[in-house]
Amino acid sequence: MDTNTAKRVEIIIEAPMEERLTSALEGAGVTGFTVLPVLGGSGRSGRWSREGQISRAGGMVAVICIIREERLDELLEAAFKVVKRHIGVVSVSDCEVLRAERF
Amino acid sequence: MDTNTAKRVEIIIEAPMEERLTSALEGAGVTGFTVLPVLGGSGRSGRWSREGQISRAGGMVAVICIIREERLDELLEAAFKVVKRHIGVVSVSDCEVLRAERF
Amino acid sequence: MDTNTAKRVEIIIEAPMEERLTSALEGAGVTGFTVLPVLGGSGRSGRWSREGQISRAGGMVAVICIIREERLDELLEAAFKVVKRHIGVVSVSDCEVLRAERF
Amino acid sequence: MLETIIGLAADNLLSPIILFFALGLLASFLKSDLTVPEAAAKALSIYLLFAIGYKGGVSVSDHGIDQTLLLTLAAGVVLSFALPLIAFALLKVMTRLNQTDAAAVAGHYGSISIVTFVAATSVLQSQGMASEGYMVAVAAAMEAPAILSALWLASRGGNRSSGSGEDSDGLLREILLNGSIVLLVGSFLIGLITGKEGLAEIESFIVSPFKGVLCLFLLDMGLVAGRGLRSSSKVLTPGLIGFGVLMPVIGSLFGLAAALTIGLSIGGAVLLMTLSASASYIAVPAAMRVALPEANPSIYLTMSLGVTFPFNLTIGIPLYLSLATALGG
Amino acid sequence: MLETIIGLAADNLLSPIILFFALGLLASFLKSDLTVPEAAAKALSIYLLFAIGYKGGVSVSDHGIDQTLLLTLAAGVVLSFALPLIAFALLKVMTRLNQTDAAAVAGHYGSISIVTFVAATSVLQSQGMASEGYMVAVAAAMEAPAILSALWLASRGGNRSSGSGEDSDGLLREILLNGSIVLLVGSFLIGLITGKEGLAEIESFIVSPFKGVLCLFLLDMGLVAGRGLRSSSKVLTPGLIGFGVLMPVIGSLFGLAAALTIGLSIGGAVLLMTLSASASYIAVPAAMRVALPEANPSIYLTMSLGVTFPFNLTIGIPLYLSLATALGG
Amino acid sequence: MLETIIGLAADNLLSPIILFFALGLLASFLKSDLTVPEAAAKALSIYLLFAIGYKGGVSVSDHGIDQTLLLTLAAGVVLSFALPLIAFALLKVMTRLNQTDAAAVAGHYGSISIVTFVAATSVLQSQGMASEGYMVAVAAAMEAPAILSALWLASRGGNRSSGSGEDSDGLLREILLNGSIVLLVGSFLIGLITGKEGLAEIESFIVSPFKGVLCLFLLDMGLVAGRGLRSSSKVLTPGLIGFGVLMPVIGSLFGLAAALTIGLSIGGAVLLMTLSASASYIAVPAAMRVALPEANPSIYLTMSLGVTFPFNLTIGIPLYLSLATALGG
Numbered sequence A, B, C: 001m002d003t004n005t006a007k008r009v010e011i012i013i014e015a016p017m018e019e020r021l022t023s024a025l026e027g028a029g030v031t032g033f034t035v036l037p038v039l040g041g042s043g044r045s046g047r048w049s050r051e052g053q054i055s056r057a058g059g060m061v062a063v064i065c066i067i068r069e070e071r072l073d074e075l076l077e078a079a080f081k082v083v084k085r086h087i088g089v090v091s092v093s094d095c096e097v098l099r100a101e102r103f
Numbered sequence D, E, F: 001m002l003e004t005i006i007g008l009a010a011d012n013l014l015s016p017i018i019l020f021f022a023l024g025l026l027a028s029f030l031k032s033d034l035t036v037p038e039a040a041a042k043a044l045s046i047y048l049l050f051a052i053g054y055k056g057g058v059s060v061s062d063h064g065i066d067q068t069l070l071l072t073l074a075a076g077v078v079l080s081f082a083l084p085l086i087a088f089a090l091l092k093v094m095t096r097l098n099q100t101d102a103a104a105v106a107g108h109y110g111s112i113s114i115v116t117f118v119a120a121t122s123v124l125q126s127q128g129m130a131s132e133g134y135m136v137a138v139a140a141a142m143e144a145p146a147i148l149s150a151l152w153l154a155s156r157g158g159n160r161s162s163g164s165g166e167d168s169d170g171l172l173r174e175i176l177l178n179g180s181i182v183l184l185v186g187s188f189l190i191g192l193i194t195g196k197e198g199l200a201e202i203e204s205f206i207v208s209p210f211k212g213v214l215c216l217f218l219l220d221m222g223l224v225a226g227r228g229l230r231s232s233s234k235v236l237t238p239g240l241i242g243f244g245v246l247m248p249v250i251g252s253l254f255g256l257a258a259a260l261t262i263g264l265s266i267g268g269a270v271l272l273m274t275l276s277a278s279a280s281y282i283a284v285p286a287a288m289r290v291a292l293p294e295a296n297p298s299i300y301l302t303m304s305l306g307v308t309f310p311f312n313l314t315i316g317i318p319l320y321l322s323l324a325t326a327l328g329g
């Protein structure tokens, strides 16, 4: 099938920052993203789990964003501004997409 | 460790189409896949969130499928047939797998 | 932006084994991971869905772990020991990360 | 009569369920982060379907099967098939929606909203008016036919529907066996079988807490409706808003005509009017995503949940009650 | 006596809880998309464990600790250890399962299903029969020992169990402290401490709505069991089905013998029989996935949830009640 | 008086809600896998906010708006602004937290814990003591101001707060409109509007099952608190633990002074003391993650949920009740 190369950015970020991150992404011209729930995790700030939590404070989400290579830097800068002072992991990998006209 | 190259296909698709997609994948000889929940997202058809929804209409899921390279085209064709008229993002990336005999 | 190469390991494993896997990862010096919920899937042992389940027995989770390349082998060996007798898929892909000092 | 309507509407507007819906709307307009988790919202809706289905069944087992039952079921099915045609014609006149979008919206107005039905039941109750217990079964019967009308309308416009024979079979099964129909009908039948005795066993779960659960459910509906209105307000042209208010009234008149013909009680007439007036926001949207993916979901969801649902809840139901009382009494 | 059994079974079959289980089965056979969200199903099970544990504790605090309490607990533990051995032998005769699968299945039949226990309690209630409040504690005590028997049976077959000493310690802790045991025992103890006074405070949460919640829970169990049967029906050989029906009856007879020896009330005997007859579908499957991953989960889950659970619910419990009345009365 | 405190505390310690909290703590210390799904925990908290808000509103509509209402609201806001300053000073003396961490912890102690408030209400009830219905509104008013104090304290330490003007506006809106405030205030207002009549409709949902739901909620809080204590026990220095026990008592004294000045009933005084004494674990932590990300969440969450909450629940509330009775009676 006909595919085009693109970048897949995955940002794991604290739930209370989700809104700010996605606004920043939109500000950077990102036209689409998907938010996945996160059950728990571990990092320098210790282990946590979503079970039984009622505050959003403790939770995280994963935001996935597929984007054309040429827009990557803009996206990363926008994301970095939000993430910088916060807990969060930003990773980028190469991918191929169907229906490239959508990105 | 001993790993083998494979392809990781990630399909983000509307929840009411999940059943049709996975059937099509099975039809194309895919032997395994995993379905992740999606909390929300944004695209050309606007922003949405799963919170408070009771209809499946508004939700999406992410289907992950790890597959040998040589079967990729068949998979993509099957997936494309289902996704074509629908909202949905299909991306493919390279990966290495342990226990390649499983795929 | 400044990024560094790393490896993204994705392990889909039975929920009752999650604790053992993450302990093993920590034992292998992994400093961070994220656990995503899984809704359902299909493989050699058939199709399953989380809906309505109350036992953890039937469910799975996806553990994502971003790690420096040089630590990959140690991680895979630790993961393999846990997964070996169990249902589970381990895949590795290349990625670039922001803030590499965290990994 | 206008006075009665206004009096009823005012009463109604200050009932807890309406106020909680308003709270949800307000919270989402203010961009509060108040949300009900998806699983909790689904659990609430399972509870409501279970409770109203069961109580309907018990009521039928109690009063015996009315001769009018079959007639009313048939009327419901006919209304569900027919109302989309009227809605479609109206949409073509009042709005500039394309064929597919118009067909999709029209389908929603033939089908029903179970919460609107429940709200009408509780208004009847507070007025001390009885109604036929089997109206729940009529509600279930009206869920699906409208979808077929919508697909037919769309296909007339050259929209090749969801493809091959196999697939459309799958679709039909999916529509007829969607979760809410199965749960509603199943609970109705179990209520019918187990009757008053069964009800006695589970009464304190499905009867007494019902109103309170409904308040929470409407809070959530307000949140979801408000979020939809906020993000999709641009699709709401004056023509569409007009349709969203006019169509339920037209639907209710057809419902009333059917009720008078059949000879339903006034309460039953109000319920049939409400069913005809209400627009689906669970079963039909899901079916449309599968079968008419080209139709824009923001339009039909916003119309159904953001315009017609609040209209029925606040003004519609008191209006239908007054009409039924005036003409049927 | 056959008449009584049939009469009881018929009554039982038409109770709301059985009918909702049947509705769930039917819905999943028809491939309806009706589902209960995972979180809601877990919440329902937390509610049930909380309520029955607490009520059991209050009942013991009320009647005082019976002399037979310790004896019955001990009997429960012995039954849980022993029944898997019988089940294993029977499986070897009746089926062609390999050592590991047979051990895993056998483990399930030594342990218990708390919903089956609850269903038996509610049949007793509707018959106006009393039973010992501490039977809830016996249920908890019977959950885990069977798992150890299963592991022993599997290891005899050369299956190196889950490895090193550290790990098997972890496993033992996991088994004994699994959520349902902790919640059941904890609620029991809290009921014991707070007694009637405490119960008065929370009665309208844990007593009156209980049956209704149970209906929803059984609806979900029907859905899950049906899905399992649909996707795993090919593992169900006639031998396995026969085992799934015979083993509970055999188990119940051992339970009855123990009850008669100890001198339990007839109600207590029925409950001990039901516990012995029932098969686990929460604690044991999770333990098996960890400790006996080679065993095929479709076999034991389908047996437990798809065959033995419905058998006990419909025919088993009335049968045990008749047997206990005939022999113990 | 010491005797009364001890007597009350002992009674209190054996109430079901405390015991379920203890069960949760114990289960997590034992590393049991007992958990409440996130969606269920959120649903429970929605229920509690809905119920106490609504009941507060009804009570105000019933007794008329007290002249003291505005005064008490104002006192609450002042307390919420002021207590973090005291807490901050105390933390600087008693612990070695840095500026940011100290500011974040201090903010939690100016704000409130609604479950502690509910627990105090239920102790009052069991003692047959009345209190002002509008205390729920005071609780809502005290949630947010403390956050601003915390940010001010942190910024004094050179910590550039969350950046640009736009952003801090967003933050303020987020704080004032966070879900729990909106739901609490909204339900309060709806209770005020619909009054006794409205309450009658939903009483069997929000009144009778309330205590039981609270038990489940506290079970979950015990689980979460225990998990936090287990994974973060290393942050708990003796100084911090001392602060976590001393600060609520100091807070309660300020609350008592305000209550006496205003002339609240003894019950009202106990509630204002409890609000002053309690520390937030929902609204403030979320705000801190956004606005003071450099502050270590394990410290403030563990302090609030792991130290001060259990202290208030077990010893604090009886103490405040005795103090209020002694000084206000």
Ligand SMILES: Nc1ncnc2c1ncn2[C@@H]1O[C@H](COP(=O)(O)O)[C@@H](O)[C@H]1O
Pocket (backbone or CB within 6 Å): A012, A040, A041, A042, A043, A044, A045, A046, A047, A048, A060, A086, A087, A088, A089, C031, C032, C033, C034, C035, C064, C065, C066, C067, C102, C103
């Ligand atoms: N190396 C990693 N791989 C995957 N997820 C990570 C990694 N490090 C951190 N995380 C996620 O980010 C959260 C916060 O990390 P930290 O800031 O290191 O405490 C963790 O709880 C994990 O969910």
Ligand SMILES: Nc1ncnc2c1ncn2[C@@H]1O[C@H](COP(=O)(O)O)[C@@H](O)[C@H]1O
Pocket (backbone or CB within 6 Å): A031, A032, A033, A034, A035, A064, A065, A066, A067, A103, B012, B040, B041, B042, B043, B044, B045, B046, B047, B048, B060, B086, B087, B088, B089
């Ligand atoms: N570029 C993207 N990256 C990640 N997810 C996307 C992207 N575009 C669309 N999506 C997802 O697909 C859904 C539908 O997209 P659309 O068809 O563009 O409205 C969105 O709500 C997102 O969840």
Ligand SMILES: Nc1ncnc2c1ncn2[C@@H]1O[C@H](COP(=O)(O)O)[C@@H](O)[C@H]1O
Pocket (backbone or CB within 6 Å): B031, B032, B033, B034, B035, B064, B065, B066, B067, B103, C012, C040, C041, C042, C043, C044, C045, C046, C047, C048, C060, C086, C087, C088, C089
């Ligand atoms: N090729 C695959 N791609 C993605 N997920 C898979 C794949 N194979 C198996 N899985 C996941 O692993 C689970 C167990 O697989 P199996 O051991 O083959 O039954 C499945 O239910 C899926 O969730």
Ligand code: NA
Pocket (backbone or CB within 6 Å): D083, D108, D109, D110, D111, D112, D113, D251, D275, D276, D277, D278, D279, D280
């Ligand atoms: Na309609």
Ligand code: NA
Pocket (backbone or CB within 6 Å): E083, E108, E109, E110, E111, E112, E113, E251, E275, E276, E277, E278, E279, E280
């Ligand atoms: Na058993």
Ligand code: NA
Pocket (backbone or CB within 6 Å): F083, F108, F109, F110, F111, F112, F113, F251, F275, F276, F277, F278, F279, F280
């Ligand atoms: Na406070």
